Amino acid sequence: MEVRALRAADRRTIAEWRYPRPYATYDVDDDTVLARDHWAVTQDGGLVGYCCFGPAARVPGAVATPGTLDVGYGIAPELMGRGLGVQFVGAVLVFAATELGGRRLRLHILEWNGRSRAVAERLGFEREGVLESDEGRFVVMTRARPL
Numbered sequence: 064m065e066v067r068a069l070r071a072a073d074r075r076t077i078a079e080w081r082y083p084r085p086y087a088t089y090d091v092d093d094d095t096v097l098a099r100d101h102w103a104v105t106q107d108g109g110l111v112g113y114c115c116f117g118p119a120a121r122v123p124g125a126v127a128t129p130g131t132l133d134v135g136y137g138i139a140p141e142l143m144g145r146g147l148g149v150q151f152v153g154a155v156l157v158f159a160a161t162e163l164g165g166r167r168l169r170l171h172i173l174e175w176n177g178r179s180r181a182v183a184e185r186l187g188f189e190r191e192g193v194l195e196s197d198e199g200r201f202v203v204m205t206r207a208r209p210l
Contacts, residue, residue, distance in 0.1 A: 064104055064106045064111065064154035065104070065105050065106075066103070066154060066155060066157075066158035067102065067103050068102065068103065069098075069101045069102055069103045069113060073097075073103045073113070074095075074097045076110055077091055077094065077097060077113055077137070078091050078093065078094035080139060080140050081140060082140045082143070086143065086176075088173070089137055091137075097113065100116055100118065101114070102114050102115070104138075104154055104155060110139070112137055113136065113137055114134065114136040114137075114158070115134075115135045116132055116133065116134055119135065120133040120134050121171070122194065122196050122198055123197050123198060124196040125171055125196075125201075125203075128167075128169070130166040130167060131169050131205070132159060132163055132164065132168055132169065132208070134155065134168050134170055136152060136155050144178070148178065148179070148181075149182055149186060153186060167207055168188075168206055168207075169203065169204070170183055170188060170203070171196075171201040171202075171203055172201060172202050173199050173201055174193070174199070174202050180204070183204045184204075186206070187206045188205060189206065190202055190203070190204055191203045191205045
């Protein structure tokens with residue numbers, strides 16, 4: 064999988080994705096929110112998901128931490144549960160490590176999303192705490208950025 068610039072067509076496609084409950088909270092209804100600090104994740108030229116960094120990846124109530132890069136991502140609904148999580152998030156993390164700054168990487172994962180937490184743990188993230196937000200209860204997970 065590769066990470067590349069997000070195109071207008073990618074934004075429109077992502078805005079049409081509809082996730083099953085309880086993942087419907089990840090639906091993006093307005094493609095303009097994807098215009099800043101978002102990237103496409105592709106495989107063999109096809110869009111498989113997106114990622115974002117910094118302020119775009121921060122949930123309401125989370126505060127920027129010096130030396131820490133916030134990371135967010137979403138995989139296409141039809142690819143959920145197919146065992147692609149480690150490969151998908153791994154590609155996002157490689158991009159973050161090679162192209163962006165920060166000594167640590169930080170994820171905010173909704174507490175009920177065990178799939179995403181399990182992927183993060185397999186990729187070396189550890190639970191740092193919990194953040195209560197207007198969007199729900201998030202598990203805060205961090206790991207050192209690989210050199």
